[in-house]
Amino acid sequence: MVALAGVLAMQPQVILVDEATAGLDPWMRRQVFTIFNRLVVQDVTVMLATHDLEVARHWADLVAVMDAGRVVGAAPAAQVFADPVLRTLIGPVSPWNTDEVANDVCH
Structure with a gap:
């Protein structure tokens, strides 16, 4: 900070x-x-x-996906996470927002 x-x-x-x-x-x-x-x-x-896919999915307006140091796709976050080819490169993404879950558990 x-x-x-x-x-x-x-x-x-x-x-x-x-x-x-x-x-x-x-x-x-x-x-x-x-x-x-x-x-x-x-x-x-x-x-x-970031390597944190939750951060990219929940916070970013635009996402660029990189593979071996090269941009292989760039689009609004919703499109990137819906694209089957990019999803294969990205891998699985949790359906949960862990910050929201942690907040619920803490309160």
Whole structure:
């Protein structure tokens, strides 16, 4: 979060983050995405590299699928996760939003 705060202090128009939620608990993940959502409302582009398919499915507007370092597909998230060829590359995705499940369990 300290690194993110330093970037935000520069008021960028584009932010590129790599695995922003890796290793974070559900509460902290929600905090990160609350910040990202506020940035998007302010017309800041947030580009997120992630292996977390739930994050890509639930948060991203556009998703690029990479295989061996090359983009093999790019489209709105709903299209990417509905495309049978890309789904084969992506692999199975949980039907559950684990952050929502964790929130329900914690409360």
